[in-house]
Amino acid sequence: MSFFTDANLARAREIVARYPSPKSAILPLAHLAQDQHGWLSPEAMEQIAELTGVTPAQVFGTCSFYTMFKLRPCGRLVVSVCTNVSCLVTGGPEILDHLERRYALDPDVTVEEVECIAACGGAPAMQVNYEFHERLTPELAEDVVDAYKRGALAPRTVSGARAGGAA
Amino acid sequence: MSVEERRIVTRRLHERPEDSWTIDGALASGAYRVWREVLRTGDPAAVQEQVRLSGLRGRGGAGFPTAQKWSFLPEGRYPRYLVVNGDEGEPSTFKDRMLVERDPHQLVEGIAIASYAIGCNLAFVYLRGEFALGYERLTQAIADARSHGFLGRDVLGSGFDLDVVVHRGAGAYICGEETALIESLEGERGMPRIRPPFPAVEGLYAKPTVVNNVETLSTLPHIVEMGGEEYAKLGVNRSTGTRIFSVSGHVKRPGNYEVELGVTFRDLVFGLAGGIRDDRAVKFFIPGGASSQWLTGSDEHLDAPLDMDFVQQTYGVMLGSGAVMVFDDTTDPLLVAWRLAKFFAHESCGKCTPCREGTGWIEKVLYRMAHGMGRPEDLDLLFDVGDNISPGVVNAPFTQTTICPLGPSVVSSIASLHRYFRDEVQARVGVSA
Numbered sequence: 001m002s003f004f005t006d007a008n009l010a011r012a013r014e015i016v017a018r019y020p021s022p023k024s025a026i027l028p029l030a031h032l033a034q035d036q037h038g039w040l041s042p043e044a045m046e047q048i049a050e051l052t053g054v055t056p057a058q059v060f061g062t063c064s065f066y067t068m069f070k071l072r073p074c075g076r077l078v079v080s081v082c083t084n085v086s087c088l089v090t091g092g093p094e095i096l097d098h099l100e101r102r103y104a105l106d107p108d109v110t111v112e113e114v115e116c117i118a119a120c121g122g123a124p125a126m127q128v129n130y131e132f133h134e135r136l137t138p139e140l141a142e143d144v145v146d147a148y149k150r151g152a153l154a155p156r157t158v159s160g161a162r163a164g165g166a167a
Numbered sequence: 168m169s170v171e172e173r174r175i176v177t178r179r180l181h182e183r184p185e186d187s188w189t190i191d192g193a194l195a196s197g198a199y200r201v202w203r204e205v206l207r208t209g210d211p212a213a214v215q216e217q218v219r220l221s222g223l224r225g226r227g228g229a230g231f232p233t234a235q236k237w238s239f240l241p242e243g244r245y246p247r248y249l250v251v252n253g254d255e256g257e258p259s260t261f262k263d264r265m266l267v268e269r270d271p272h273q274l275v276e277g278i279a280i281a282s283y284a285i286g287c288n289l290a291f292v293y294l295r296g297e298f299a300l301g302y303e304r305l306t307q308a309i310a311d312a313r314s315h316g317f318l319g320r321d322v323l324g325s326g327f328d329l330d331v332v333v334h335r336g337a338g339a340y341i342c343g344e345e346t347a348l349i350e351s352l353e354g355e356r357g358m359p360r361i362r363p364p365f366p367a368v369e370g371l372y373a374k375p376t377v378v379n380n381v382e383t384l385s386t387l388p389h390i391v392e393m394g395g396e397e398y399a400k401l402g403v404n405r406s407t408g409t410r411i412f413s414v415s416g417h418v419k420r421p422g423n424y425e426v427e428l429g430v431t432f433r434d435l436v437f438g439l440a441g442g443i444r445d446d447r448a449v450k451f452f453i454p455g456g457a458s459s460q461w462l463t464g465s466d467e468h469l470d471a472p473l474d475m476d477f478v479q480q481t482y483g484v485m486l487g488s489g490a491v492m493v494f495d496d497t498t499d500p501l502l503v504a505w506r507l508a509k510f511f512a513h514e515s516c517g518k519c520t521p522c523r524e525g526t527g528w529i530e531k532v533l534y535r536m537a538h539g540m541g542r543p544e545d546l547d548l549l550f551d552v553g554d555n556i557s558p559g560v561v562n563a564p565f566t567q568t569t570i571c572p573l574g575p576s577v578v579s580s581i582a583s584l585h586r587y588f589r590d591e592v593q594a595r596v597g598v599s600a
Contacts, residue, residue, distance in 0.1 A: 019332070020372055021354070023354035024352060024353055024354050025354065027296075027334065027335065027336070027351065028334065028335060030337065031296070031335060052354065061356065062354055062355055062356055063337075065356035065357060066296070066336070066337035066338045066357075067337070067338035068296045068297070068337040068338035069337055069338075080297075083506070084259070084457075084506065084510055085258055085259060085453075085492055085503055085506050085507060086259045086415040086416050086421075086492055088503070089416055089494060089498060089503075090417075114338075115256070115258070115510050115513060115514065116257075116259060116510070117297055118255050118261040118263070118295070118297075119261060119264075120258075120259045120260075120261050120413060120415035120490075120492075121261055121415060121421045121422045123415060123421065129299075130296075130297055130298075130299035131299065131300070132300070160296070160297070160299030160302070161299070
């Protein structure tokens with residue numbers, strides 16, 4: 001039973017072939033798995049292990065190091081709010097606090113605090129599925145998330161690929 | 168304060184805001200002209216010589232001379248790899264993201280020139296995972312460059328083959344450290360390697376490897392076009408050329424500004440970035456990314472030139488990644504120090520004990536100090552923990568008990584609190600002067 005769809009399996013093999021060593025494909029395949037499935041499941045890691053010639057434990061060992069990989073199910077919208085220093089002094093923590101409360105019970109939305117996302121010129125900033133949103137207030141940030149929720153904005157996947165495409 | 172930007176690396180993205188990232192927009196403003204000329208001339212050593220003459224130093228943070236880095240590659244050993252460090256994660260640095268999103272062809276051209284100069288046929292771009300738009304634009308740029316014959320087999324009939332693979336990271340600051348980056352690219356947890364061997368000798372897949380930053384490579388086409396000597400006329404002393412500075416915090420116009428090295432912090436903060444919001448005073452600023460020690464709003468510090476060696480030797484700070492974070496007189500330095508410590512504690516890879524344990528301890532102690540729960544002995548405690556990571560703590564340059572500089576970076580804040588805000592900090596924890 002394949003975790004990857006036929007199209008993604010073909011894509012996965014193509015990604016593995018890019019590298020002199022198949023193991024290098026672990027990160028890109030984990031992104032591909034999240035694009036397809038919304039999080040990085042044990043089944044996905046098993047097939048990544050098979051495709052890259054390592055054990056599932058090695059895939060888990062690698063992937064658990066990186067914050068972008070969600071090892072448990074999460075909302076279809078991952079809202080990453082920066083609170084590092086340039087956002088700290090321009091209102092990032094207030095945005096985080098507001099969104100965490102507002103969406104605490106919303107299964108569609110996972111709010112997370114993140115480190116600097118290289119958007120300090122537009123601080124305070126956040127990403128929704130890795131799309132940048134800058135110069136925010138708590139209210140503007142909520143408007144953005146709601147626009148994704150009701151479909152006014154088209155979200156990327158939880159690993160940042162455009163819908164229909166894949167990293 | 169009449170300083171102006173000197174746009175070389177940022178010229179195209181400013182001139183063609185509507186299409187600078189597309190192949191048509193890039194070609195219309197001269198992209199790949201230098202690459203074509205390099206191939207026509209057919210002399211890799213000449214490219215290396217121009218880079219040497221230019222005095223170009225790495226724009227990622229360490230400021231190591233680029234030509235010298237290339238020269239460490241052992242002769243006759245192939246394959247060798249060029250790895251582009253696009254993992255920009257140093258807090259308040261946002262120049263590489265701009266260069267990748269808005270001028271990916273300039274980067275591809277720089278990669279091509281560097282690969283040719285060092286004899287590499289397969290280059291990797293390690294791009295920060297969170298840069299979704301950058302990934303899209305860079306992969307598109309590479310595909311377009313390939314279909315135009317600028318990459319691929321037998322590039323422009325020269326007999327030179329070059330492929331470029333973009334590899335997305337997945338959220339780990341440490342992967343900006345070059346040996347951790349290589350580990351990550353090999354499919355491992357991003358933990359730095361002990362050196363030697365250096366990447367130039369044994370890097371990616373244990374092959375000779377050069378790791379260069381996005382801005383460094385984006386500068387290459389211009390150096391080759393201008394000629395190294397001409398480029399070296401820009402700038403000051405051993406800080407040649409221009410650099411992009413990311414200015415953020417309490418300034419009126421935060422953003423990326425490309426200036427000739429040698430202008431002052433005041434030029435950046437008050438000239439280009441418009442001064443401080445509500446016209447307040449600068450209390451302190453961090454001149455080169457979160458890993459640097461701090462400077463204050465004194466005239467002496469604001470009037471210091473953007474000269475990598477001068478600021479290092481005079482004040483023990485670095486220009487680092489070119490991130491200038493500015494804080495006004497309402498800012499609590501303890502809060503900033505705590506937040507930076509929290510960052511380093513979160514991003515410590517866990518390999519070296521002094522960093523893994525020390526960053527966490529420092530974060531906890533700074534948290535209570537910044538939130539009204541500090542104890543009189545806390546400053547000494549900070550120094551004690553810091554001393555285990557960077558023996559000597561307040562000495563620059565730092566010594567370190569760790570493999571990479573992440574641990575010592577957290578000590579920068581402590582040293583800065585000690586140097587400039589000791590009375591204020593002591594008062595906060597109940598020590599009377």
